[in-house]
Amino acid sequence: xxxxxxxxxxxxxxxxxxxxxxxxxxxxxxxxxxxxxxxxxxxxxxxxxxxxxxxxxxxxxxxxxxxxxxxxxxxxxxxxxxxxxxxxxxxxxxxxxxxxxxxxxxxxxxxxxxxxxxxxxxxxxxxxxxxxxxxxxxxxxxxxxxxxxxxxxxxxxxxxxxxxxxxxxxxxxxxxxxxxxxxxxxxxxxxxxxxxxxxxxxxxxxxxxxx
Amino acid sequence: xxxxxxxxxxxxxxxxxxxxxxxxxxxxxxxxxxxxxxxxxxxxxxxxxxxxxxxxxxxxxxxxxxxxxxxxxxxxxxxxxxxxxxxxxxxxxxxxxxxxxxxxxxxxxxxxxxxxxxxxxxxxxxxxxxxxxxxxxxxxxxxxxxxxxxxxxxxxxxxxxxxxxxxxxxxxxxxxxxxxxxxxxxxxxxxxxxxxxxxxxxxxxxxxxxx
DNA sequence: CACATAACCGGACCGTAGTCCATTTAGTAC
DNA sequence: GTACTAAATGGACTACGGTCCGGTTATGTG
Numbered sequence: 002x003x004x005x006x007x008x009x010x011x012x013x014x015x016x017x018x019x020x021x022x023x024x025x026x027x028x029x030x031x032x033x034x035x036x037x038x039x040x041x042x043x044x045x046x047x048x049x050x051x052x053x054x055x056x057x058x059x060x061x062x063x064x065x066x067x068x069x070x071x072x073x074x075x076x077x078x079x080x081x082x083x084x085x086x087x088x089x090x091x092x093x094x095x096x097x098x099x100x101x102x103x104x105x106x107x108x109x110x111x112x113x114x115x116x117x118x119x120x121x122x123x124x125x126x127x128x129x130x131x132x133x134x135x136x137x138x139x140x141x142x143x144x145x146x147x148x149x150x151x152x153x154x155x156x157x158x159x160x161x162x163x164x165x166x167x168x169x170x171x172x173x174x175x176x177x178x179x180x181x182x183x184x185x186x187x188x189x190x191x192x193x194x195x196x197x198x199x200x201x202x203x204x205x206x207x208x209x210x211x212x
Numbered sequence: 213x214x215x216x217x218x219x220x221x222x223x224x225x226x227x228x229x230x231x232x233x234x235x236x237x238x239x240x241x242x243x244x245x246x247x248x249x250x251x252x253x254x255x256x257x258x259x260x261x262x263x264x265x266x267x268x269x270x271x272x273x274x275x276x277x278x279x280x281x282x283x284x285x286x287x288x289x290x291x292x293x294x295x296x297x298x299x300x301x302x303x304x305x306x307x308x309x310x311x312x313x314x315x316x317x318x319x320x321x322x323x324x325x326x327x328x329x330x331x332x333x334x335x336x337x338x339x340x341x342x343x344x345x346x347x348x349x350x351x352x353x354x355x356x357x358x359x360x361x362x363x364x365x366x367x368x369x370x371x372x373x374x375x376x377x378x379x380x381x382x383x384x385x386x387x388x389x390x391x392x393x394x395x396x397x398x399x400x401x402x403x404x405x406x407x408x409x410x411x412x413x414x415x416x417x418x419x420x421x422x423x
Numbered sequence: 424c425a426c427a428t429a430a431c432c433g434g435a436c437c438g439t440a441g442t443c444c445a446t447t448t449a450g451t452a453c
Numbered sequence: 454g455t456a457c458t459a460a461a462t463g464g465a466c467t468a469c470g471g472t473c474c475g476g477t478t479a480t481g482t483g
Binding site: 067 | 429430431432433434435
């Protein structure tokens with residue numbers, strides 16, 4: 002069983018601590034993140050190569066890949082703040098997204114929050130999840146666990162793990178981009194579709210428990 | 213509304229007809245498909261580059277891309293026979309996959325057939341659908357229509373189009389590979405998960421109509 | 424301050440998907 | 454058979470993600 006509920010992407014630099022990383026390394030990470038944010042925002046992720054990011058950050062390509070490992074990981078890092086905020090909301094935030102509401106309502110709210118994030122950062126999320134990277138990412142592990150727990154609370158005895166994976170598939174960035182850009186589907190219809198799916202999947206008005 | 217129910221991938225050379233394609237073009241297409249099938253089968257799609265295919269087929273790289281357009285399209289072409297067979301079965305084949313059974317049963321059978329195909333050709337199907345190519349492919353259009361019609365038959369008045377997309381997401385090749393290779397989930401559990409999802413989604417024992 | 428060393432740097436390099444275009448060739452009309 | 458044309462060819466070329474490694478620098482220690 003996967004217990005990685007901690008907040009992902011490691012750093013969390015305790016106040017004043019250097020976290021063992023050399024000063025130039027920290028400086029370059031900031032430069033890169035800053036340049037990546039700017040370029041992804043200005044021209045879109047699809048039109049920004051890793052060379053572009055390295056050049057804009059004033060570092061070599063080797064440094065860029067040493068710091069972030071891959072294009073998908075860089076995209077994830079840029080999304081990190083937003084992802085943390087989402088997690089904060091569904092773990093400790095206000096109802097119905099946070100604890101307190103029935104599982105079904107929380108699950109609907111979770112999907113709607115994901116769709117909002119997709120609406121804002123679709124391109125970046127496609128990049129972050131490309132090549133199967135989505136499924137092995139820390140955020141996905143957290144989402145999976147959250148959905149699994151909600152499903153288990155709403156319907157004990159069901160195969161919540163499998164059901165969670167299949168429901169999360171409906172929130173994939175690639176599907177979202179296709180529905181929005183090719184099928185020109187409005188966000189509200191997608192949200193309604195998600196709510197409909199959830200309502201069909203689990204019973205209403207079951208307490209979600211205390212996690 | 214998308215009406216592309218015809219069998220995809222065009223050729224269908226009527227007996228003796230040349231279909232307007234030059235003889236050398238036809239010969240090279242066959243060579244390429246043959247080489248691609250062999251290489252994909254021998255070393256797996258992931259270890260076979262387009263250069264490899266071109267070299268094995270004894271043609272230039274330009275010819276390969278002129279004939280097939282992209283790596284994803286080549287993979288689709290290699291899968292074409294199997295895909296046609298699947299379509300044949302769910303359109304005109306025996307119950308419960310084919311016409312006659314209630315919509316719910318047909319939908320479960322459809323997912324199981326898809327999972328069987330994924331079990332046999334996962335790598336190739338990942339390649340065929342990479343970069344969002346899945347959603348704009350002819351096979352996907354056929355699957356979407358099929359599922360949409362089944363959902364509409366089982367529950368008139370629901371938003372069958374959106375529901376179809378979300379259900380099909382659960383049958384994506386990338387999810388399958390992740391569940392099988394990373395999570396080491398047995399095929400039977402995935403099939404049970406699909407059946408469970410469908411049973412939760414639409415009511416049992418509604419006739420599927422006559423399409 | 425001088426030194427040792429581990430961490431870091433950057434850009435040359437690789438393999439791959441996909442494009443371009445000068446050249447060749449299959450089919451057609453006479 | 455010859456001449457013509459549209460189609461097809463193939464390999465050089467580009468852009469990109471990712472790796473490698475010789476040179477450099479920050480940092481702790483004596």
